[in-house]
Amino acid sequence: xxxxxxxxxxxxxxxxxxxxxxxxxxxxxxxxxxxxxxxxxxxxxxxxxxxxxxxxxxxxxxxxxxxxxxxxxxxxxxxxxxxxxxxxxxxxxxxxxxxxxxxxxxxxxxxxxxxxxxxxxxxxxxxxxxxxxxxxxxxxxxxxxxxxxxxxxxxxxxxxxxxxxxxxxxxxxxxxxxxxxxxxxxxxxxxxxxxxxxxxxxxxxxxxxxxxxxxxxxxx
Amino acid sequence: xxxxxxxxxxxxxxxxxxxxxxxxxxxxxxxxxxxxxxxxxxxxxxxxxxxxxxxx
Numbered sequence: 001x002x003x004x005x006x007x008x009x010x011x012x013x014x015x016x017x018x019x020x021x022x023x024x025x026x027x028x029x030x031x032x033x034x035x036x037x038x039x040x041x042x043x044x045x046x047x048x049x050x051x052x053x054x055x056x057x058x059x060x061x062x063x064x065x066x067x068x069x070x071x072x073x074x075x076x077x078x079x080x081x082x083x084x085x086x087x088x089x090x091x092x093x094x095x096x097x098x099x100x101x102x103x104x105x106x107x108x109x110x111x112x113x114x115x116x117x118x119x120x121x122x123x124x125x126x127x128x129x130x131x132x133x134x135x136x137x138x139x140x141x142x143x144x145x146x147x148x149x150x151x152x153x154x155x156x157x158x159x160x161x162x163x164x165x166x167x168x169x170x171x172x173x174x175x176x177x178x179x180x181x182x183x184x185x186x187x188x189x190x191x192x193x194x195x196x197x198x199x200x201x202x203x204x205x206x207x208x209x210x211x212x213x214x215x216x217x218x219x220x
Numbered sequence: 221x222x223x224x225x226x227x228x229x230x231x232x233x234x235x236x237x238x239x240x241x242x243x244x245x246x247x248x249x250x251x252x253x254x255x256x257x258x259x260x261x262x263x264x265x266x267x268x269x270x271x272x273x274x275x276x
Contacts, residue, residue: 032229034227034231034232090242
């Protein structure tokens, strides 16, 4: 019931965020309507970081507590990580083509984001090759920690290296108040959507474990 | 002085629509896959429970 309420809430919040991003926020003078991609692109990037942090946290807790519920948290977050790192990169590429004249450049931020997406994929590739549930959980923590480690490198890359990626607008103080409101609305809406997707995916993961257990009982 | 956008309006709109479509398509495909997996698992779980009940 709570999950359904969260689902409805996130849907309503996304519709409001769409209104704020496409109608309420003023049109930026240099990029025109293209700048409105920012209201969806940045939350996708932030959510991909959140996923990586949850994967790392889940892996750490699994190693400490040896409880598979933490592994479930890790791999459910990693699945969402694949989704959000992909949408953040694709929306970024769509923005980059008319502005930079290229779909992709191998600068620090973009490369770090690509590495993050590849780490999420590698996490699942490794798990697919391991038959034992316990071994799967234990060995995949390596990629979980690497994904978590990528987050600070990814975030600070625009200060550490020369990059074509725009400087951050959050906390920079240079954003129009209406644009800031639209941006915060987007962050809230996608945050709610993330909470809904993660709780729903966790419930399915629990079902998967139950099926696996009953299959073992049946085989015995 | 207000700087005029150098990107043609049609290109900007096309890109904007494409970016938003990518985000929503990604989310809807993820939700659809999740729902179909849930339905499949619930069916399997019911079959397994029935089988085990029949055995005992």
